[in-house]
Amino acid sequence: MSNLENLVTDWLPLPDVAELLDVTITKVHGLLDERAIVAVRRGERNIRSIPALFIQDGHVVDSLKGTVAVLSDAGYSDEELIVWLFTPDESLRGRPIDALREGRKTEIRRRAQSLAW
Numbered sequence: 001m002s003n004l005e006n007l008v009t010d011w012l013p014l015p016d017v018a019e020l021l022d023v024t025i026t027k028v029h030g031l032l033d034e035r036a037i038v039a040v041r042r043g044e045r046n047i048r049s050i051p052a053l054f055i056q057d058g059h060v061v062d063s064l065k066g067t068v069a070v071l072s073d074a075g076y077s078d079e080e081l082i083v084w085l086f087t088p089d090e091s092l093r094g095r096p097i098d099a100l101r102e103g104r105k106t107e108i109r110r111r112a113q114s115l116a117w
Contacts, residue, residue: 004040004079007086010052011042020055036065038078051082053097063105067096067112074116
């Protein structure tokens, strides 16, 4: 998981996600179940956490769910898809997660779909 730790510097444990989104922890588990967000276990206590950049202005990044679905369909594990989202891409002038946060979902989905072939 070292690559993941190098790429993602800010993590939110699920109770913090609930607080930021102003929802119950049960709702956060629902977001995980419906794959609107993905979490990995990390740290000494092996706590499920999500990258902080998955949250923007008090909401889950709008286009994240569809992108997670495309990457999952391409066979990516939760850890692998987080690595893909946070790996800088020169042709994007940044990382896929940054492009999603800027509203450039079509470009990112197209790239994610190409991974399935």
